[in-house]
Amino acid sequence: MIGVVVVGVGIAGSVRIRDLLKPLQSSPSENLKIVGFVSRRDLGEHNGVKQICLEEALRSSEVDAAFICTDNQNHEESVRRFLEAGKHVLVEYPMVLSAHAAHELWQMAEEKGKVLHVEHIELLTEEYRALKKEVDGRTLEKGVLHFTGGPLHKQRSGFTAFSGIARVTWLVDLFGELTVTSATQEENPGEDYSKLTAHFVTANNKPVTWIEERAPGMKREKKVNFTFTNGVLDSLPPARRGSVGPFMQDQNLFAQKLLGQVPKEELAAEKKRILYCIDLAEKIKQYCEH
Numbered sequence: 001m002i003g004v005v006v007v008g009v010g011i012a013g014s015v016r017i018r019d020l021l022k023p024l025q026s027s028p029s030e031n032l033k034i035v036g037f038v039s040r041r042d043l044g045e046h047n048g049v050k051q052i053c054l055e056e057a058l059r060s061s062e063v064d065a066a067f068i069c070t071d072n073q074n075h076e077e078s079v080r081r082f083l084e085a086g087k088h089v090l091v092e093y094p095m096v097l098s099a100h101a102a103h104e105l106w107q108m109a110e111e112k113g114k115v116l117h118v119e120h121i122e123l124l125t126e127e128y129r130a131l132k133k134e135v136d137g138r139t140l141e142k143g144v145l146h147f148t149g150g151p152l153h154k155q156r157s158g159f160t161a162f163s164g165i166a167r168v169t170w171l172v173d174l175f176g177e178l179t180v181t182s183a184t185q186e187e188n189p190g191e192d193y194s195k196l197t198a199h200f201v202t203a204n205n206k207p208v209t210w211i212e213e214r215a216p217g218m219k220r221e222k223k224v225n226f227t228f229t230n231g232v233l234d235s236l237p238p239a240r241r242g243s244v245g246p247f248m249q250d251q252n253l254f255a256q257k258l259l260g261q262v263p264k265e266e267l268a269a270e271k272k273r274i275l276y277c278i279d280l281a282e283k284i285k286q287y288c289e290h
């Protein structure tokens with residue numbers, strides 16, 4: 001069995017603990033065993049799982065892997081410490097809040113011979129699968145992806161291009177290579193309002209726009225408007241509810257990696273996409289700062 005600790009017990013951490021306690025039958029996740037969780041708060045236990053301190057988690061020979069489910073600001077330090085301690089790491093997206101740290105930590109994982117897995121559940125939802133199917137094979141003329149949601153804690157979540165990396169990942173997975181041509185951020189701290197607008201071009205020089213807008217009371221929603229040579233897609237296609245939730249699918253993928261069941265080419269493509277998207281986020285940040 002592969003011993004796992006969950007670090008950070010918020011929405012994501014609680015789902016992780018739940019899924020580790022109840023793996024899908026005959027799935028790779030059955031090889032994972034939760035040995036405890038780490039929290040900066042004193043929680044004692046959660047769903048019958050005991051709290052252990054960070055130092056113990058790093059030191060314990062029972063712990064083979066850590067799930068980093070803390071706020072974005074904490075990811076870099078936690079990933080680094082668990083890799084240094086010789087543990088495999090699963091980290092919730094965004095992996096870290098700078099391109100430099102992302103490349104450095106990936107290199108570190110490779111030197112240590114450890115699996116570094118970044119959760120990207122936005123690619124595993126039925127909503128996205130339906131969209132991808134609709135877009136596949138069509139030629140884009142121009143596109144807009146507009147996300148809205150409630151405000152985030154700026155310090156803990158990091159710059160919008162990183163906290164919203166799931167939208168960048170959608171665009172890259174749908175349309176391939178993108179180049180940032182400009183980006184701006186409007187903010188009204190008094191009203192907790194923020195709006196990021198980033199402009200890209202595709203490899204064929206077609207414009208793509210990403211808008212990430214957050215304010216109190218704004219519904220978590222994604223709107224698309226994609227113009228193709230053969231028509232317009234102006235809403236997300238309907239999707240059925242999947243039988244396996246995205247976090248559980250992600251956990252299975254991580255377990256498969258630990259078991260050496262994922263082909264090298266697939267691992268390399270995934271790493272390339274993750275670092276490529278983080279590099280785009282860094283570019284967007286630079287545009288907004290200048």
Ligand SMILES: NC(=O)C1=CN([C@@H]2O[C@H](COP(=O)(O)OP(=O)(O)OC[C@H]3O[C@@H](n4cnc5c(N)ncnc54)[C@H](OP(=O)(O)O)[C@@H]3O)[C@@H](O)[C@H]2O)C=CC1
Pocket residue numbers: 007008009010011012013038039040041069070071072092093094121
């Ligand atoms: N929620 C989701 O659906 C998804 C989340 N993610 C990613 O997962 C990570 C964590 O996100 P999420 O779980 O949503 O964030 P939360 O705000 O729910 O939790 C973040 C951290 O805050 C601490 N915390 C949680 N509740 C409280 C509380 N009541 N009082 C004080 N501290 C608290 C926990 O750390 P501690 O236990 O150490 O105190 C926790 O790890 C982020 O990187 C996010 O981007 C990615 C995809 C989907």
Ligand SMILES: C=CC1=C(C)/C(=C/c2[nH]c(/C=C3N=C(/C=C4\NC(=O)C(C)=C4C=C)C(C)=C\3CCC(=O)O)c(CCC(=O)O)c2C)NC1=O
Pocket residue numbers: 011121122125149163164166220246
């Ligand atoms: C209800 C409040 C609620 C909160 C606070 C919430 C937080 C939240 N959801 C996220 C993504 C995500 N969240 C979900 C799904 C969920 N996540 C959930 O907490 C729940 C309850 C579901 C599903 C019913 C998915 C699939 C993603 C990936 C990005 C996407 O496709 O939207 C992220 C990562 C950053 C981002 O992409 O914006 C955060 C912080 N999501 C919420 O729905």
